[in-house]
Amino acid sequence: MSSVSVLRALRRGACAAAVGALAVAGLGTGLAHADEAQTDQLWIQAPYEQAVTVAPADGSAPYRSLALGLYHDNDNFTVTDGRLTVDVSGLAQIAEVAWPANCTPDDAGSVAVCDTGDVPTRYAPQVQLRIRAAAGAAAGAQGAIEYSAEATGGPDGTLVAPDYSAETFVTVGSGPDLGVSAPQDADGVQPGTSLTVPFAVTNTGNETAHGFSVKMWATYGLDVVTRYPQCTYTGPDDDGTYPAMTYVTCSFDTEVAPGATVDLSAPLRLAVTGHALYERFDYEVEPGAGAGDLDGSDNGRSLHVNADNTADFAVHGTEVSGAAGDTVTAAFRFENRGPAWVGNVSSGDPVAVLDFHLPQGTTATSVPDTCRNAWKSGDDPAIGHYACTLPVSAKPDLRVDFPFRLRIDRVVPDATGRVVARPDYGTSFAFDPDTRNNSAEVVVNPSA
Structure with missing residues (x-):
């Protein structure tokens, strides 16, 4: 489950019976017997949705990054020479793409084959497209990017991604687009120490955010030390129920103009308690005043904290x-x-x-x-x-x-x-x- 999907699950309350510390489960265990027939599958990782801001009447819209990649299932196989074909013909008059150096487009510039190199068993971005709204495209216009892929390796020598297994719907929009940067996970942290979480809110949209809300979730081994007057704090539950977490909801009236970055009023600090082990801190931001966010992919982040404990x-x-x-x-x-x-x-x-x-x-x-x-x-x-x-x-x-x-x-x-x-x-x-x-x-x- 990705950090975004976990975050959404926490918002829905679906993790009420599924929260604690981090279990690691590999995609390929390497436990298959030598005499068993093994399989492998190639997959395309691409966002299902991507928003771009409408171009101003007197200029061009800013580019946004679109991260793509390939991965496969079975780490008993080495998979190389990944080739991702990206078809943006469905974006005609809606959005335009700037191809990176590892992509070779056709003469029309609408289909490109991108070299992803060796293919891992865990997704990592290998192709970084840049995409922006076409001049004259109205808010609400939508088109789709289609993908196909193949690579060398697997049980038969060639792996092919399933047809229509990935596509990205690109929508032209107008409004605020708030995001927070991804934190760096912390390993080997001593219980009793404290951490500072970078928390800056950036608006990459084309309209001002009139305030913003923040939600935070901290697992049982973390205490949220910083107390903002704009926030309400509940938990952790000490009555034996699950999950034991601290929940924080905040409402800030700070204006965030297009292109601006604002910090919280004080650094956000967490305490790593004596009972910490595999901990997680999730947080998200949304525009205030009932405004929608153009692209929710960078609204929520997760910080993983692994304590040196037993x-x-x-x-x-x-x-x-x-x-x-x-x-x-x-x-x-x-x-x-x-x-x-x-x-x-x-x-x-x-x-x-x-x-x-x-x-x-x-x-x-x-x-x-x-x-x-x-x-x-x-x-x-x-x-x-x-x-x-x-x-x-x-x-x-x-x-x-x-x-x-x-x-x-x-x-x-x-x-x-x-x-x-x-x-x-x-x-x-x-x-x-x-x-x-x-x-x-x-x-x-x-x-x-």
Whole structure:
């Protein structure tokens, strides 16, 4: 999910169960067996919409940048010689394009083949077009840019992007266009330190913004230190609900003229708390007075802060006894011993999954709501297997019990079940300083 889409999801409240810290999940895992047929796919990255300002009657409209690129899925393949074909014939009399040096246009200047070089598995801009409204194009006029692409590599030697998988609708408009610059992510930050977030608002539109609003979201390990009188601050939630975040809404009456850049009244500072780990600060700006923004692609930004901290996940087992035919309660527990909190801001995945293989000779008659039957081919058919999910975030000192009701079908002395904590994706927790306590035993009828 891109930072913009996450930001929109936060505005809609869709991340109410999906916010915490950053989980990293690669597109290509490299785990495929050598004897399995592998696939790959080439993709075009292009904005779906692009606004340009109407040209003034006595001059030319300013150019805007349009970033494009190619990427592919499977990092087991090396993909080179990317060729992106850009067709701007649909912009006739609406907008005009200035081609960069790595694009070769045809004689009409309406179709160009752009050399993107080696193709990565994660998108990065490789072609920077410049685009502006044509003279005489009225506000509201719209046209489309179409794309196609191919590259060398993949399982068959050539990769081709799916037809019509990307296009950009270009609209001529008039109004303010506010944006904030992208911050630089911070890694290895010591808990207890503070950060200053560059926050300057620039109007690249052709009309003045009569004030602007700002919204901010800070994850649980960040405190918003700077308090502006124009803002309202709520959270973080300390009642155990998810997500635990600080929300800030602001309304500034500062005028932002076309081409102008304004700063907030004081530097925006964040404190990195003692329970910080993988943190995120999102913020966005919109024109005031009910005005629309010409291009929302640069209205919102995300700052990722990775703290130099740890979180000790631990699992505690239990021992129970009973006769054949009895049903007993066997509960195991998950605990975050801290000092950091952990969560999955971007993905919304569970912070951990507990695999529970039942003790021999038992059957689960009742399981917690967050647990499901996870038996799969290769498991012992006589032993039940359940997977229990945690919420998307785990604060320090979080304790979650998983009470299973087990029927003792037959008495097996020292029947031992095993509970193992793991990530939803992957096999280990990179932030955990002691993985020895990531597993525990549930013993039925211990002999001593």
